[in-house]
Amino acid sequence: MRTFLDALYRLSGAFAALCLIAICTIVLLQVGANLIDAVAAAVTGTAIGLVIPSYAEFAGFFLAAASFFALAYTLRTGGHIRVTLFIQKMTGLPRRIVEIWCTGTGAAMAGYLAYYLVLLVVESWEYNDLSTGMVAIPIWIPQLPMALGVIVLTISLTDEFLRVLRGLPPSYEGLESGEG
Amino acid sequence: ASWDMPTPYPDNNFHTMNIKEFAEDVAKATDGALEIRVHSGGSLFKHPEIKNAVRSGQVPIGEFLLSRLSNENAVFQVDSVPFLATSYADGRRLWAASREKIEALLEKQNMMVLFAVPWPPQGLYANKPIEALDDLKGVKFRAYNTATERLAQLAGAVPTQVEAADVPQAFATGQVQAMITSPSTGANSKAWDFLDHYYQTAAWLPKNVVVVNTRTFRKLDEATRQAVLDAAARAEERGWAASEAETNAKEAELKDNGIKVSPPNAALAGSLSDIGKSMVAEWKETAGADGAAILAKYENK
Amino acid sequence: MSTILLTVLLIVIMFALLASGLWVALSLLGVGMVGMVFFTDAPTGQIMATTIWGASNSWALAALPLFIWMGEILFRSRLSEELFSGLAPWMTRLPGRLMHVNIIGCGIFAAVSGSSAATAATIGKMSIPELNKRGYAERMIIGTLAGSGTLGLLIPPSIILIVYGVATEESIARLFVAGVLPGIMLVVFFMGYVGIWSLLNPTQVPRERSDLGLMQKIYSARNLIPVVLLIAGVIGSIYVGIASPTDAAAIGVAIALLLSWVSGTLSWKTFVEGLMGATRTSCMIAMILAGAAFLTVAMGFTGIPRLLAEWIGSLGLTPYELLAALTVFFVVLGCFLDGISVVVLTVAVILPLVEQAGIDLIWFGIYIVIVVEMSQITPPVGFNLFVLQALTGKNILYVARAALPFFLLLVLAVVMVVAFPEIVTFLPSQLDAS
Ligand code: NA
Numbered sequence: 001m002r003t004f005l006d007a008l009y010r011l012s013g014a015f016a017a018l019c020l021i022a023i024c025t026i027v028l029l030q031v032g033a034n035l036i037d038a039v040a041a042a043v044t045g046t047a048i049g050l051v052i053p054s055y056a057e058f059a060g061f062f063l064a065a066a067s068f069f070a071l072a073y074t075l076r077t078g079g080h081i082r083v084t085l086f087i088q089k090m091t092g093l094p095r096r097i098v099e100i101w102c103t104g105t106g107a108a109m110a111g112y113l114a115y116y117l118v119l120l121v122v123e124s125w126e127y128n129d130l131s132t133g134m135v136a137i138p139i140w141i142p143q144l145p146m147a148l149g150v151i152v153l154t155i156s157l158t159d160e161f162l163r164v165l166r167g168l169p170p171s172y173e174g175l176e177s178g179e180g
Numbered sequence: 181a182s183w184d185m186p187t188p189y190p191d192n193n194f195h196t197m198n199i200k201e202f203a204e205d206v207a208k209a210t211d212g213a214l215e216i217r218v219h220s221g222g223s224l225f226k227h228p229e230i231k232n233a234v235r236s237g238q239v240p241i242g243e244f245l246l247s248r249l250s251n252e253n254a255v256f257q258v259d260s261v262p263f264l265a266t267s268y269a270d271g272r273r274l275w276a277a278s279r280e281k282i283e284a285l286l287e288k289q290n291m292m293v294l295f296a297v298p299w300p301p302q303g304l305y306a307n308k309p310i311e312a313l314d315d316l317k318g319v320k321f322r323a324y325n326t327a328t329e330r331l332a333q334l335a336g337a338v339p340t341q342v343e344a345a346d347v348p349q350a351f352a353t354g355q356v357q358a359m360i361t362s363p364s365t366g367a368n369s370k371a372w373d374f375l376d377h378y379y380q381t382a383a384w385l386p387k388n389v390v391v392v393n394t395r396t397f398r399k400l401d402e403a404t405r406q407a408v409l410d411a412a413a414r415a416e417e418r419g420w421a422a423s424e425a426e427t428n429a430k431e432a433e434l435k436d437n438g439i440k441v442s443p444p445n446a447a448l449a450g451s452l453s454d455i456g457k458s459m460v461a462e463w464k465e466t467a468g469a470d471g472a473a474i475l476a477k478y479e480n481k
Numbered sequence: 482m483s484t485i486l487l488t489v490l491l492i493v494i495m496f497a498l499l500a501s502g503l504w505v506a507l508s509l510l511g512v513g514m515v516g517m518v519f520f521t522d523a524p525t526g527q528i529m530a531t532t533i534w535g536a537s538n539s540w541a542l543a544a545l546p547l548f549i550w551m552g553e554i555l556f557r558s559r560l561s562e563e564l565f566s567g568l569a570p571w572m573t574r575l576p577g578r579l580m581h582v583n584i585i586g587c588g589i590f591a592a593v594s595g596s597s598a599a600t601a602a603t604i605g606k607m608s609i610p611e612l613n614k615r616g617y618a619e620r621m622i623i624g625t626l627a628g629s630g631t632l633g634l635l636i637p638p639s640i641i642l643i644v645y646g647v648a649t650e651e652s653i654a655r656l657f658v659a660g661v662l663p664g665i666m667l668v669v670f671f672m673g674y675v676g677i678w679s680l681l682n683p684t685q686v687p688r689e690r691s692d693l694g695l696m697q698k699i700y701s702a703r704n705l706i707p708v709v710l711l712i713a714g715v716i717g718s719i720y721v722g723i724a725s726p727t728d729a730a731a732i733g734v735a736i737a738l739l740l741s742w743v744s745g746t747l748s749w750k751t752f753v754e755g756l757m758g759a760t761r762t763s764c765m766i767a768m769i770l771a772g773a774a775f776l777t778v779a780m781g782f783t784g785i786p787r788l789l790a791e792w793i794g795s796l797g798l799t800p801y802e803l804l805a806a807l808t809v810f811f812v813v814l815g816c817f818l819d820g821i822s823v824v825v826l827t828v829a830v831i832l833p834l835v836e837q838a839g840i841d842l843i844w845f846g847i848y849i850v851i852v853v854e855m856s857q858i859t860p861p862v863g864f865n866l867f868v869l870q871a872l873t874g875k876n877i878l879y880v881a882r883a884a885l886p887f888f889l890l891l892v893l894a895v896v897m898v899v900a901f902p903e904i905v906t907f908l909p910s911q912l913d914a915s
């Protein structure tokens with residue numbers, strides 16, 4: 001189970017990174033097309049009109065996927081920002097209570113959000129909502145990574161919650177940049 | 181009751197002003213029993229989210245650009261088929277011919293149309309004189325959906341994707357050289373900063389619709405429902421008149437700021453009209469039986 | 482419940498959640514949820530889902546992770562050392578020495594970045610380790626970065642000016658041009674402050690080698706060639722018309738990869754580290770933006786911002802009084818919301834007041850950006866603070882205290898543009914003349 005969960009968080013982090021590369025690639029393809037067009041226009045007098053259809057829309061979808069797939073990975077590596085001012089000096093039981101509160105509330109809120117995100121995906125699927133640009137993409141497809149990402153976040157926060165309940169330190173402890 | 185109403189355009193936009201008057205009208209007619217709070221400029225929901233927010237009852241009422249739904253069903257695109265309806269009179273007839281089908285489609289998504297108001301007719305903006313279709317050959321032409329992309333291709337221009345926010349910069353750097361949009365959008369984005377020519381091609385009159393969630397509407401009592409419908413009818417009339425006034429005002433503003441405003445010459449108008457015919461034919465293909473029925477009703481004057 | 486009471490209650494809840502150590506994005510969501518569940522009839526969960534989806538799939542925002550990634554790549558390349566060895570000889574005579582690199586670096590980087598967080602993050606990633614190693618006062622390192630990072634919003638391109646331009650239907654090109662002089666003015670203020678501070682605290686500024694002749698200085702400036710290539714590539718691609726500002730961010734990544742490959746610092750390890758670092762940071766920022774977007778919508782449903790603005794409108798103030806009141810209002814709101822949310826939330830309500838008072842809307846756009854920039858460096862919610870907290874490991878109060886002098890300089894900048902509106906309006910008026 002432990003191995004499976006750790007692999008799940010790492011895998012979803014890797015997906016997020018791939019989405020970031022995808023944003024960069026798709027934009028560079030369009031810029032390359034523009035460059036070829038500019039050269040063609042300079043040489044032959046007319047541009048070719050190379051277009052990566054809906055590239056801006058695709059970039060936005062990949063951005064959403066990148067942001068949400070990265071949630072659990074970012075949590076475990078201490079990347080999410082919080083105000084550590086009042087809790088940083090706490091140790092022992094008080095600190096444990098703080099972490100139980102944070103991970104417990106976090107898991108509940110993430111679960112709540114995940115539930116409604118799934119409903120949103122289902123609604124988009126039922127009504128066959130489409131994107132509005134040149135390429136008509138069923139909107140549930142780019143929405144799905146968002147729901148999955150928040151589900152994985154819910155799992156990882158629950159995971160952390162159970163850890164601190166058992167008296168173990170949360171896995172982001174010591175990795176947080178905010179701890180000073 | 182009180183209704184939160186998201187709208188996409190800012191306060192000084194004529195659509196927003198009309199909607200605010202509609203809201204006051206409803207409040208007055210119902211003695212304050214139904215208060216509509218207008219959240220303009222995407223300050224509650226952004227434009228892409230408004231339709232679905234109304235559909236699922238997150239807000240009872242909202243406004244959006246009808247042809248945003250073109251990918252869902254070509255019937256929603258009817259008011260944005262180039263050179264199908266090129267005047268306010270045509271636009272009214274087209275709305276009358278298409279309203280029923282559009283209402284039926286939106287009804288399936290749990291929404292009822294209250295009223296629709298057109299944008300001023302779409303004109304051709306360019307950074308050089310366009311005397312004939314040949315002058316558009318090889319010109320980088322802003323495309324933002326399939327219809328504008330196809331239009332550019334048929335005109336021999338080079339379709340170029342530019343996001344609305346990037347338009348001024350794209351003109352300034354030569355990334356685009358021509359676009360088709362309303363005099364409102366041109367004047368509001370201060371087109372004179374980056375181009376010189378505006379042709380009153382009146383290519384199409386896209387409409388904004390105001391829709392209400394059907395279930396929420398049914399929950400109102402009979403008198404309130406009637407008051408809303410009456411106010412909507414008045415808002416539609418007022419909106420069409422305001423749109424015409426807006427056309428004149430914004431074209432004058434373009435002119436005052438040094439843009440050469442003129443109708444397209446006969447040669448250009450003829451070529452554009454031909455392009456329009458093939459685009460109408462193509463639209464009819466994709467819009468199926470509903471599309472054919474709308475066209476038959478529209479052409480049967 | 483009265484609006485004032487509700488506002489106070491929500492502010493208290495926000496403080497409590499943040500202080501309890503709950504992550505910032507979740508605290509914003511939490512306050513929004515309390516506001517909606519207890520004070521409106523609207524379906525909270527659905528609206529949260531819709532809003533978060535809408536706030537996350539944004540083309541304009543796509544530049545943010547790319548610029549962050551570019552910073553991560555540059556951080557692992559030799560560029561930071563080169564930037565210093567190139568700039569250092571020119572700065573050693575200035576009082577404050579290499580601290581000016583933060584300001585000038587941010588000023589230059591702001592010309593390719595539309596966001597203040599990305600500006601602070603990229604320059605900070607490069608400069609914090611260098612300045613620390615050389616023994617500069619940490620408070621000043623953080624302060625200069627927090628302050629100069631805000632230039633990202635003022636010097637074009639600027640995400641927030643695009644938001645304002647769209648909301649008010651003002652020309653974005655004009656707004657961009659209008660931001661240039663105030664941006665330069667702020668650079669001068671910041672450098673002036675660093676100079677004066679250094680003269681007053683000479684012991685806190687480490688010595689730098691300052692015995693280079695002019696030819697040697699020019700020779701050492703060759704180290705700046707990579708940075709210059711990068712900026713020229715990013716701005717040049719926009720200028721020749723093959724890229725939009727967001728496209729340019731991807732070009733920045735490509736050039737940064739190329740530079741680090743040429744300089745021999747690119748390996749599979751550094752590539753993956755840079756990429757994962759960018760993934761984490763942009764995830765963190767995107768989630769805070771999503772939380773802020775939901776809070777914004779929740780506030781819209783409760784009607785708080787509108788009522789507060791209407792209340793200000795009812796006071797019948799003169800233009801100067803109005804601006805003073807608005808400044809206080811924005812600074813208070815900016816303590817809790819991010820800059821873009823502040824603009825989106827209030828512009829619709831405040832604009833009629835502003836137009837009525839006869840204030841130029843382009844000028845007001847720049848004014849609002851400077852005021853909103855302050856909100857980037859005020860606790861508890863300030864993006865530049867979060868970024869610097871992440872970069873330095875210092876707690877937010879320390880970072881905020883370090884940023885305070887620069888906050889006051891932003892106040893001075895507001896006073897200056899109010900007293901001399903030409904600072905803003907001069908360049909746009911030249912557009913008309915041409
Ligand atoms: Na900038």
Ligand code: NA
Nearest residue numbers: 815816856862
């Ligand atoms: Na703040």
